Amino acid sequence: MALLEIRNLHATVDGKPILKGIDLSIGKGEVHAIMGPNGAGKSTLSYVIAGREGYEVTDGRILFDGEDLLELEPDERACAGLFLAFQYPVEIPGVTNTTFLKTALNAQRKGRGEGELDAMQFLKFVREKAKPLGIGDDMLKRAVNVGFSGGEKKRNEVLQMAVLEPKLAVLDETDSGLDIDALKIVADGVNAMRRPDNATLVITHYQRLLDHIVPDRVHVLADGRIIKSGGKELALDLEAKGYAQFGGAAAA
Amino acid sequence: MAKETMTDFPLAAAFDEAAPRLPGSDVAWLDALRAQGISTFRAHGLPSRKVEAWRYTNLNALARAGFAAAEVDVKLAALPDGAALALDDACSIVLVNGRLRPDLSDLDRLPDGVSAEGLGDLLRRAPSRAESLIAPAPNASAGALAALNDAFLEDGLILQIEAGAKVDVPIHLVAVGVPVPGKAIAFHPRNLIVAAAGSHATFVESHIGAAQGSYFSNGLTDVRIGRGAMLTHAKFQDESAAAFHVALVRASIGEDASYDSFVLHRGAELARHEVHAAIDGSGAECRLNGAYLGTGQQHIDNTTVIEHRAPGSRSSEVFKGVLADRAHGVFQGRIVVHRDAQQTDGNQLNKTLLLSRNAEMDTKPELEIYADDVKCSHGATVGELSEMELFYLRARGIDEATARDILVSAFLSEAVSELRDETLASIFAERITGWVDARHADDAEKAA
């Protein structure tokens, strides 16, 4: 059974149809990439999967590990093992990174019926995860994403992913705003987490992230529909020829 | 100026009867001060909303409640447990219904360089010495309620920090309101805090109620900070739920001196904390910060006026609050930069979260500037929790109620962290967390 099964998904934002019938199936151990021009509905898809308010599903369904995802609140989805790396990570003044991560991790452990980590256990655990990402104690003590550079924010997203160990990670334009070194750190972080029982959905405009996180399948999203799917070579083809071949939507 | 209307407040009538019982009632200057106070109050009455400074705070409920002068003897053997701030090694001084209670206070173990005495005691023993201490500063603001405090001047704390003294033990004034069943009582504590040149001290106030019931505390505190002195002044207002708490602080800040003040409102049916800070010396610094937590039908008013009267001074204000249910918040902040106060730096920020459809916030941040080489700014926002922040937390697996709590606490922590004394800041933060948790529990109970 696929880990994520999207069938005929239609969604609107402010009454405007954005997703117009998406079918997508991601199996355990797989990495899929969704590529597409601006305005194709890529971020909408990630928000619909994560359950953001205001993104209304008008038709279709999403099954996650056999469970109806659309029935769940955003935090229940997270506890079920779904992780969204935000395109624009949110700044939360007054909440330190450590507090945030600890609260989230313990909420999820509780949801899975596991015991909570105490402060010492947690700190040891998070430092282990932070080190390869080049995140030191100072960054852990600062308020969530406040005053972080673009690269720091994205590394922070990957750290959260490493700490929360999701079944499915959706990376929404995680490459945007990153220089090549930062891109490599982020990609290494993501690759380090690949296991036979989890999966990754990479949403991106450019092919370059896919040099580092190599996908099993590539899908082209345009005007709310997946109009083409193929192997990793499809990404290279897109890089060479652009989105124009898929019609007007590319102009954006 | 619009005419103030509510003139038939019973306290005005009660004065004649109460006056002979007040300490030092035969002392000429004191009689004159009280007579002036009551005549001013009688002329104006309680301020109505037509008075600009009271535009958003309606005292009708206070007028209706009546309020007589406080009973002389209140039985209170011990402080209510856990109500006042938990300051471990502080030196406590206790006021019960506005009267200093040596039996409950630590007057015998004051730190070096600190003198503390009761105003009432001083008025009886050495009224002439009291006169120079009580005399208000030339520019001190008055008003009907300050005049009422003058009229009923009776007791309070006189705290003096010697020049150059570096006092690391906080002085903790615990003001307890003890309601008298079947009777609405009023008291008018008058405190004076003098931090002489070069001294460092921390003065903390806890205003708490000994039992449920109504009373009216109309306090006035004069603060004088001498050249190069540093005073931290923190206050925890957690009066009984039916109490009225009105307090005016008149601070004068000398050259190179620093005043770091913070107030947390949690209790009272109606609370108004008003600070008039005059920066009289160059290079001085004034920091007025606060947080307010409103539930039920609480009305919480923070009013500040900072006057920059000398060049090269700095002021900053951060007031943040959370209003739930039908709570009503008010923030009025005025920064005045006088003609010669060049190189003034003044910043002010007021942010409020409305957690319910029926909560209400009125904000009036005001700048009045007469000097050109100044940098002044203010900002104000009113709104609800950020949907995006909430979603971000929930997307990490945190349930909605917890996510809200986290964001509310974080929102308030910005104001608390303005307090430079980290120990104090963490004590206030705990009180805020306590409030948030209690609300959470309440909500859970309602939902169940």
Next chain:
Amino acid sequence: MVATPETIEQLRSVTDEKYKYGFVTDIEADVAPKGLNEDIVRFISAKKSEPDWLLEWRLKAYRAWLDMDSPDWAKLKIDPIDYQDAYYYSAPKIKDGPKSLDEVDPKLLETYDKLGIPLKEQEWLAGVAVDAVFDSVSVATTYKERLEQEGIIFCSISEAIQNHPELVRKYLGSVVPYTDNFFATLNSAVFTDGSFVYIPKGVRSPMELSTYFRINAQNTGQFERTLIIADEGSYVSYLEGCTAPQRDENQLHAAVVELVALDDSEIKYSTVKNWYPGDENGVGGIYNFVTKRAACRGRNSKVSWTQVETGSAITWKYPSCILQGDNSVGEFYSVAITNNCQQADTGTKMIHLGRNTRSTIISKGISAGRADNTYRGLVRIQPKAESARNYTQCDSLLIGDRCGAHTVPYIESRNPSATVEHEATTARISEDQLFYCCQRGLSEEEAVSLIVNGFCREVMQHLPMEFAVEAQKLVGISLEGSVG
């Protein structure tokens, strides 16, 4: 801020100018007796052959006014005004009123020429229709026929009362009731003329409409009344300009402007106020006590106020928006410059009643000399204004150390889903900025003018082109003598 060569050139050309509109036109006038009483109200109404309902309305206003007090909450020092020591009606003598522009008294045409407002259509800035108000009456309206083709009514309010009484009766006083405030009530009793605009359903006005006010006669109060109605789906941009001769006594200008925007309509109202501000010692100048208010009644309606206030001895003015229709939008963009002894207390009110209503307030106050400049604004979110948004930014600039700049915002929020944001700053022109400009060859006054224009840019860019250039010049002129 970018100093374009054109800007600098413009400013250079005006640095030597004083108040150039200070001349007096010698023209025979029809004047009511001095003073104010019911007979004067009847006299004005009779002069204009008004219907009874309007006379009654005026009289009700007059009686209400007698019981009112002049407002004292503004941060203004106003010498008591003797309302009996003024004329309430003054009209240039004309035989039966001009039928066309050719019949307008040449002296009047000359006056408007001197003011830079030629009333001959071929000479006027292409595409701007003008209603010229001289003291108490409208003397000419241009481009009437062209506008009539579109069904647009643009005329003096006196004409509208005669020709379109149903519209006037329906809307007059519906936004600013005759009991509203001391000055508006006085205006309701004695208003003499003003402009009337009606834009029919679905029509976009093909040109800018404009009124030009001129106070000429001595001791004359000007009480004009403007009423603009934008019917469903219509659009109009309206400009207002003012000047007055240089006189030693103060003159009173107490206008009322009412705007009504119905569903999906938009009104853009721009003002460049250049009333005589008095001399550098505070002698003379106009007292400008104006009530301007817009009712955004319709869904998706929008009203945008843009004002550049440089004149008047005293300004008391709060162009406001009642955001009643769902999704309606109110905007207020203001530059207020005070120099010498001028005082301005100005701002706006944004009253959010409908769902999803939005308002933006950008206010730039510049104070120089011994002047005082106050921003006073109210943002009120009523309980039903779901998801309302307000953003307010108030910046003050002080030039010299004898002036004052004040910011008094009132924010009242009664809906948690609303977002209200207010920011204000006060600063002065830095020595570094001045030195930088001077080092590049600008005189200090040019530099100040340039920097101030930069400071005001966010507001100026909302003015129609024709006005923007004039407004930029005004900034320079108003600040003369403020440095050095």
